[in-house]
Amino acid sequence: MESRTISVEKKTAQVTVSGAEAVIRCLLEEGVETIYGYPGGAIMPIYDELYKYREQVHHVLTRHEQGATHAAQGYARVSGRVGVAMATSGPGATNLVTGIADAQMDSTPLVCITGQVGSHLLGSDAFQEIDIVGISTPVTKWNYQVTRASEIPAVLARAFYIARSGRPGPVLIDITKDAQFESLEYSYRKCMGIRSYTPAPEVNLLAVERAARMINSAKKPLIVFGQGVILGKAEKLLREVVELTGVPAAWTILGLSALPSDHPLNVGMVGMHGNYAPNMLTNECDVLIAIGMRFDDRVTGNLERYAKQAQVIHFEIDPAEINKNVPADIPVLGNVRQTLKLLKEFLVPNSHRNWRQQFEDLDQIERTKVISKDLDITRPALGMAEVITEVNRCSQGNAVIVSDVGQHQMVTCRYARFNQSRSNITSGGLGTMGFALPAAIGAKMGAPHREVVAVIGDGGYQMTIQELGTIFQTKVPVKIVILNNSFLGMVRQWQQMFFDQRYASTEMVNPDFVAIARGYHIKARQVNHRSELEDGVREMMESKEAYFLEVKVEQQENVFPMIQTGDSVSEIILE
């Protein structure tokens, strides 16, 4: 493996250490300060070293290994650093898989380390033996099993390089117990390149120029940007491109917060529950400029009738995404930070006043038909959007909002206001219920000076509710808002619309959430009526400690607008 990688010159003097200690030293070399994990038999030597190095590395004991991966994801997404999760062999390792798959779908840099039974036991169905390398293969960017201590420094250097470079993703390193005990001559060399791996394709300047010409001559251009802008640290460039060209810019769910919510050219979310204007006008624009996004089916609706009238320019780091779902007339490969910078030089100023007016006109329709209803304070029960709006009022757009999956997630993404990047943390591609509570823990640790508010439905909350124990133990001051409608709301909405209101297993009989939070000594309050909302949210936001707020909302509220399955984006319905 050594001959196939490029490493920087020897940085550390050679010392004899155990494999387990080498792991910790490697983590320190990579600047890791926080690890999320759960100990067990096959990873005990590494935990023993964590005890010795406890002043240098903060290990957060989650209450379930899934929580460890989601916390590492929250940490990575908010900070841009590699998240690290650790677990023992067997069930410890399999419990990581959901979080790893989530990170793979959402391009989140993770390094997961699992213990494995001793190498002499491999294949013997030993206690807590599982083929985690086999299981995690389809959901990792790279994985590897270490059976000799001497491999550890080079393998971990590679793991971090792969996780963070190019299109980021999760890496799993499985280390047998004997390799943890074994001694090695340790020295660390950071990985800088792998011969079989090109993190970002070379930029083709001609493609950039062609793209610029097409944008300059467009009459109705529309930008749709995704998380690539955030991962490429290209937020400022995006803003400059948007302001220079006057092109309206819409976002995918993971692109949210890359451009401030109140920016005049921010025209909202595309996709199934996105805003009316950008969805309708996707099928009217003449040039569709996709930036760091992958045309997920939840974004495009029916592909046969998606932006067929438009020329498509696709800025993308991953060549496999070009022409995968939507054919690109001009593919522009490379890190968007590079390509947008080059693009900017060729662009001419414009304002697209008439075209922008079309967005405003449609926005007005959405305000009348959807938003005014979502925020109608004459309704008997509280609406989800009212709660998010109240959080906005207190946060002034400065908070990191972590959402789970379902109706509340769509409402949060539609209504939450952000004025800085890396503020919207949610499970996009995989749609993992249970993501938000542990991800919020990681987010708060990754951005300790920022307010972190988790907005979660009553269903998803109970999938990882045990992480309240992590909050209690670490005293991490996250704010938790449960939008409790006593239903698995999104499934119920589909049952109402497409299954003749047969509410099969979507009604939730819920426990006393406030009592549970208090059981963990977390300050808690319940809001039942609109009159208590303002005070409840204010008290939560002002709290210096963790705070749990349960808000009882309308039980059978539906999320609109909506593009129904099989429909085109321009067939989006408002009610």
Place this chain on the structure above:
Amino acid sequence: MEKKNFTVSIYTENNLGLLSRIAAIFLKRHINIESITASQSEVDQVMRFIIVVRVSPEQIRKIIGQLEKQIEVIRAFYHTDEDMIFQETALYKIRSSHFVEDLEIQNFIKESNARIVTVTSGFFVIEKTGRRHETESLYEKLKPYGLMQFVRSGTIAVTRNEMQISGMLEKFNSNPIS
């Protein structure tokens, strides 16, 4: 879009687990692998997988993208039958009694340019290397006599055009930290 046979050539590092990573890409898309072989390539320490699949041209382009995305895949290519020179090898085991008693079998073997590789008192083993239709045709001819065993290798193939893998790897070695 119409499906046809494509031969996928994948140059990879020689690493444990890569076969399962490659196979998983086909499995995820519900694509059956018609044949697969893996061996050392013309470059030291570099493996070459030859995989034959029956898919649409659009599918094969996407699969190549997914294959090349794998960290330890150096390059992946796809070719149609016209671009390749390919061969398969089949082994046929038949009872010695049939062979000795039936002159027709001997003629089949001669006509098809097959080769006898082993002779014992109990059985004969015949080897035939060629295109799929050739090994299949011999199979059809021998089948009525009761084949004791039959096995056919996956396709091995080389392209008509140059592959340029060595050059690519040299570029990496001579251009550290770009």
